[in-house]
Amino acid sequence: MLEIENVSRSFGKNRVLDGVSFTVGDGRMTGFVGGNGAGKTTTMRIILGVLASDTGTVTLDGTRLTPADRALFGYMPEERGLYPKMKVAEQIVYLGRLHGMSASAAKASTDDLLERLGLGERANATVESLSLGNQQRAQIAAALVHDPSVLVLDEPFSGLDPMAVETVQTVLTEHAATGVPVLFSSHQLDIVERICDDLVVIAGGTIRAQGSREELREQHSEARYEIDLAHDAGWVREMPGVRVVELDGDYAVFEVDRGAPGESSQPGQSSQQGQSSQQGQDAAQAVLRRALETGPVRRFAPVLPTLSQIFKEVVR
16 A cells, blocks of 8 residues: 655745645555646655655555665656657566566566557657657556556646547556556546545545545535436425426436535534434435335435536635
8 A cells, every 4th residue: 555644845935735644555556646737746756756745655565665666667757758759568577677677577567558558559660750649558568567556647647539548448447456546637637526436525635525436425425415306206396305307207316414425423512513424314305215116216315426516615
């Protein structure tokens, strides 16, 4: 497990990171999201040892990172980092050799990665002759060629078309499945939501939210439910403690008191908050009971927010 604990960094009087702490679990795809200037790239550079932190630590499996540890990491910077006039395969093999691989092992790994990333036919093309999307795939191959123990990727899906995104996603998730922690940043929240196991949201140099995708969606839900019936749903508007926000024949979306879905009472929660939560749950269950009495129910479920909605909520 990669752990970043209480990391801070300033450039002059500008505090770029302020007590940043989060973990990247073994075999987990962790999406690192935030706006421009939020601190994502600075955090990644500190993990890689390119920058030093003013305070805090970065550890792997509980041990502080050494230069030897970091030499086993795979890193893809946001900016292009390949030699434009070198042939693709030649360059990836060269980078593998720099990581201490034998010539034969580096070539075998390069050939395998280029095929899996859809670049097999362009192996002998120069980097500068590739499209931007294919250059991005080549950079991912460069980060993976030495079978890294930790993978850190800055905007790996930038410039990729939907088919290329799927290809790269498959390669990265397969690598994570071997037990490797994978941290990647992206502005493409729909992609992050689809492929990540865990999320870390940063804004203004501080962590605003973190956890598994499901945990965050549950924590930031708005006590909103949807119900799909085999008959008219207009009666939902008459239910006490319910506010209908969408109604279309046999389908309705309604809200109950804030705190109902998945927000059980926590230690220290006031009795008034706990009562409000319970009332919300009771109202939702009353709608379900009434629906079952009137006919078949095709669907009844809480409406959970998207990553984009959560992001807007926690960074504002």
